[in-house]
Amino acid sequence: MRRSGLRDMPGFAQIFGLCVFLLYTPLIVIAVYSFNASSSITIWSGFTLDWYKEVFTGIDSQKYRDAAVNSLLVAVIASALSTVMALAAAVGMLRAGSFRGRSISFGLIGLPLLVPEIVTAVASLIFFSFLGLSGSFLTVLIAHTVFCIPFAYLPISARMQDIPDLYETAATDLYATKWQAFRLILLPMLLPGIVSGYLLSFIVSLDDFLITNFVKGNGFETLPTVIFGAVRTGIRPNIMAMSSLLLLISIVLVLLSYLIGRQGREKFRI
Amino acid sequence: MAGDMQSARGTSRLYQGKGPWLLLPAWAVIGIFLLLPVCLIVVYSFLTKEFHGGVIPEPSLAAYDQFFFDRGIFGDDPPRIEWNYIEIYLLSFLQAGLATLFCLVIGLPSAWYIATRPIRLRQMLILVITVPYWVNLLIRTISLKFLIRDEGPMNAFLQWTGLLDHPLHLVNTSYAVQLGLFYSYLPFMVLPIFASAERFDIALSEASADLYSTKWQTFRLITLPTIWPGVVAGSILVFVPSLGAFLAPNLLGGAKTYMIGSLIDEQFKGAAGNWPFGAAAATILMSVVLVVLILNARSQIKLKGAG
Numbered sequence: 377m378r379r380s381g382l383r384d385m386p387g388f389a390q391i392f393g394l395c396v397f398l399l400y401t402p403l404i405v406i407a408v409y410s411f412n413a414s415s416s417i418t419i420w421s422g423f424t425l426d427w428y429k430e431v432f433t434g435i436d437s438q439k440y441r442d443a444a445v446n447s448l449l450v451a452v453i454a455s456a457l458s459t460v461m462a463l464a465a466a467v468g469m470l471r472a473g474s475f476r477g478r479s480i481s482f483g484l485i486g487l488p489l490l491v492p493e494i495v496t497a498v499a500s501l502i503f504f505s506f507l508g509l510s511g512s513f514l515t516v517l518i519a520h521t522v523f524c525i526p527f528a529y530l531p532i533s534a535r536m537q538d539i540p541d542l543y544e545t546a547a548t549d550l551y552a553t554k555w556q557a558f559r560l561i562l563l564p565m566l567l568p569g570i571v572s573g574y575l576l577s578f579i580v581s582l583d584d585f586l587i588t589n590f591v592k593g594n595g596f597e598t599l600p601t602v603i604f605g606a607v608r609t610g611i612r613p614n615i616m617a618m619s620s621l622l623l624l625i626s627i628v629l630v631l632l633s634y635l636i637g638r639q640g641r642e643k644f645r646i
Numbered sequence: 647m648a649g650d651m652q653s654a655r656g657t658s659r660l661y662q663g664k665g666p667w668l669l670l671p672a673w674a675v676i677g678i679f680l681l682l683p684v685c686l687i688v689v690y691s692f693l694t695k696e697f698h699g700g701v702i703p704e705p706s707l708a709a710y711d712q713f714f715f716d717r718g719i720f721g722d723d724p725p726r727i728e729w730n731y732i733e734i735y736l737l738s739f740l741q742a743g744l745a746t747l748f749c750l751v752i753g754l755p756s757a758w759y760i761a762t763r764p765i766r767l768r769q770m771l772i773l774v775i776t777v778p779y780w781v782n783l784l785i786r787t788i789s790l791k792f793l794i795r796d797e798g799p800m801n802a803f804l805q806w807t808g809l810l811d812h813p814l815h816l817v818n819t820s821y822a823v824q825l826g827l828f829y830s831y832l833p834f835m836v837l838p839i840f841a842s843a844e845r846f847d848i849a850l851s852e853a854s855a856d857l858y859s860t861k862w863q864t865f866r867l868i869t870l871p872t873i874w875p876g877v878v879a880g881s882i883l884v885f886v887p888s889l890g891a892f893l894a895p896n897l898l899g900g901a902k903t904y905m906i907g908s909l910i911d912e913q914f915k916g917a918a919g920n921w922p923f924g925a926a927a928a929t930i931l932m933s934v935v936l937v938v939l940i941l942n943a944r945s946q947i948k949l950k951g952a953g
Contacts, residue, residue, distance in 0.1 A: 382848060382851040382852060382855055382861065382864065383762035383848060384762070385755065385758065385759075385861065385865060386861075387755065388755040388756075388758055388759040389759055391752055391755040391756055391759070392755065392756040392759040392760065392771075394752065395752050395753070395756040395775070395832065395836070396774055396775075398752070398829065398832070399775070399778045399829075399832060399833070400778070401793065402786065402789035402790045402792070402793045402829070403778070403781065403786065403789055405789065405792065405793050405799050406785075406788070406789040406792055406793075409792070409799070419802075460671075461671040461672045461675060462672065464668045464669070464671055464672070465668060465669050465671070465672040467661060467668050468661070468664065468665040468666070468667070468668030468669040469665070469669070470658070471658050471659075471660045471661045472659065472660075472661040472662055472663070472664050472665030472668060473658075473659035473661075473662045473663075473665065475663075475665045475666060476666075477666060477669075478665060481669050481672075481673065484672075484673060484676055484677065484681070485672055485676065487676055487680055487681065488676065488680060490886075490935075490939060491680065491684060491932070491935075492886060492887060492889065492890030492931060492932070492935055493887065493890060493892070494890040494892055494906070494907045494910050494911065494928065494931070495684065495687070495890065495928050495931060495932050495935075496680065496684075498687060498910060498914065498924060498925065498928045499680065499683035499684045499686065499687050499928075500679070500680075500683055501914060502683060502686050502687060502690055502921070502925065503679070503682065503683035503686055505700065506686060518679055519679070521675060521679075522675055522676060522679045522680050525672055525675065525676060529672075541658030541660055544658075544660055545658075545660065548660070554660065554661065557660070576780070579780050580780075582782075583780075583781075583782040583783065583784070585782075585783070585784045585893065586892050586893070590914065600782065600784050603784060603785070603788070604784060607788055607897070611788060611791065611792050615788070616792070619782075619785045619788060619789065622782055622785055623781060623782070623785060626780055626781045626782055627777055627781065629780075630776065630777050630780045630781075631773075631777075634773060634776070638769075
């Protein structure tokens with residue numbers, strides 16, 4: 377009785393309720409109003425799917441489709457590249473003993489999280505212009521790969537820390553090569569962490585606006601940059617519909633990443 | 647034994663000697679495409695502005711001079727302190743500080759509440775906080791703007807209930823920017839505090855209660871110092887991005903409420919821009935962030951030394 381009493385602080389449950397209410401109200405409201413039949417968008421006047429139709433078949437639909445393809449291409453490739461590098465980095469950090477430069481590597485891998493986004497954006501723009509690279513798919517891809525690395529690294533290294541090296545040691549004792557021990561033992565056990573890291577960097581890449589907007593140049597657009605361009609003139613219902621779709625995609629990917637990560641943890645509880 | 651402890655934490659020496667090679671790709675990519683460019687910003691801030699954007703490779707202090715000093719329209723008056731940009735920085739500090747404070751007021755109790763639930767419920771509740779953390783910031787900001795507009799659903803609701811007789815004007819005020827920062831970064835406060843609160847041993851509180859301390863005394867004197875690292879981490883995760891925020895001031899603040907992010911952004915957009923000045927503004931922001939991070943690292947070392 378006393379135990380639970382000490383855990384429960386008066387008012388904290390209400391504050392938590394308020395916290396959830398504040399976080400979700402804007403998202404729920406925009407999702408609900410994206411089905412609003414009235415184009416004046418404030419007064420509710422019945423259910424419609426017109427705005428979703430407009431996203432896919434309206435005047436601007438070609439622009440949105442191109443932007444969506446760009447966003448997906450960048451996200452798929454950038455998160456694949458960063459996941460592979462993060463995997464190698466995690467093995468280097470956690471399976472290679474200690475060496476010079478190991479402790480500074482934590483800082484370097486985490487650097488994209490520490491530098492304010494606007495500074496990263498400016499830095500990338502200046503660097504690419506210094507190299508004479510004009511904004512394009514390539515510059516956006518490079519910038520995304522950089523800031524995705526820590527997001528891929530964290531779940532992979534967390535998972536690797538949970539796996540003692542005795543399985544791999546047993547394999548090498550039985551004359552497996554180190555590569556075989558990695559491929560046949562560590563990699564399958566790490567898989568949930570890898571998938572989770574890939575999905576998280578995928579979301580981060582898909583969501584990025586500020587850095588993309590600096591390095592994209594003219595003519596190359598991703599979904600967030602076209603949406604930002606469109607809301608300059610006011611929040612139209614088709615933007616709300618598109619936002620709701622993106623919301624849904626993010627939420628599904630987060631849940632997927634969470635479920636895969638959890639399933640992995642439960643399977644290998646050691 | 648050190649070796650045993652290492653393998654218990656999942657580290658090992660299986661690939662002894664290969665560490666630098668395995669880390670090389672990540673080092674190279676982050677080093678070349680982030681660390682080097684950040685250093686390049688500092689260099690650019692000391693170069694001469696070229697009209698139509700870009701720089702001329704001639705050393706100059708003009709950018710910093712423009713930031714700190716006012717020399718009149720023709721540039722030949724005796725220099726006076728230019729408050730314009732310093733004010734923008736101070737205002738951004740105030741906004742970021744307030745956002746951190748508000749996030750703490752809501753985030754700390756929420757994190758404690760989640761951390762003290764039974765395991766199943768705890769996992770579910772923390773997921774509820776994690777989902778908005780990963781949702782597109784642009785879309786979250788647009789949603790907030792839609793909600794609080796003069797003719798938006800919030801005002802419609804407040805007028806319908808009779809609490810207000812005219813709409814509450816929020817958009818394009820600094821209150822909206824504050825709300826936007828708070829709303830953007832609230833999950834960043836809850837998650838680290840939760841991580842340290844989850845490891846808190848409730849037996850400590852019980853011992854304190856056995857010695858006749860009240861609930862609040864226990865929370866203030868026992869719990870809070872124990873979860874303090876989480877509070878500090880959360881505060882940094884809210885303060886640093888708030889300081890350089892772009893979307894909340896830009897979409898919710900309009901032209902009148904300027905923050906560092908918009909100031910820097912403007913220097914790189916179109917012919918009216920000034921790259922060295924933007925680079926100087928970014929360098930100053932980066933220095934401030936570095937000071938915050940170093941202070942934090944030093945206080946952590948002190949904590950470790952004391953503990």
